[in-house]
Amino acid sequence: MSDMLCEDTLNELVEQVGAELVETLLVDLTQDAGDRVQNMQKLLADGAMDDLRKEAHTLKSSAGTLGLKIVSEKAAIIERKLVTGEGPDVAPIVPELPQLLEDGLAAANAWIATKL
Template sequence: MSDLLILDPRPLRDLLDIGAGPELVQELIGLLKEDAPPRVASVQAALAAGDAATAIQEAHQLKGALGNLGLQKFADLAAQIEVHAREGRLDPARGLAGLLPAAYEEALVALESAFPEP
């Protein structure tokens, strides 16, 4: 996981290159701020309760949203949690889920640095 970029700016730059305004990128960052913390909490709560199905669903949704924003390292973490949960290995998934809040903060800093508000 450490070899992955925190942020690959290409997906969002591609949006700008095809004519999307910077306000769309800011809206996407805002959606991440709204969506990611509750999903992170949901993954952690599901794993704590031994609810693999919910953990899988939430981690999968998180992985997709993060990947679309180019947040490779954070998306990979969610993907690893999803795989562990699918395989019934909840203890490793729980350990990785403990890293999610820091990954979120790291991703947000990278996004806001690369795409500052106008």
């Protein structure tokens, strides 16, 4: 099991909606989360912490729904730090997101390929 993924979440999703739909959802997530992560970097640079928190919340949810455990966890940390007033502490985390997302999506796509 990849440490990037929550296979239990993915298995449940496949049982509920089928592997083909999960594959489609992963394609959609690739575009949406990629745009979101890029926007999060811009928001951090601009100091727009409330908007950054909102983006982190959405990324946490969408990545978690599709089993991208590490991405969801990192987004949750960003959201929590911004809620608790630890905004500067997110500066080293946000730049990690593009690679984590890429790795998570690669692992999820490899996983779903075995279910089709």
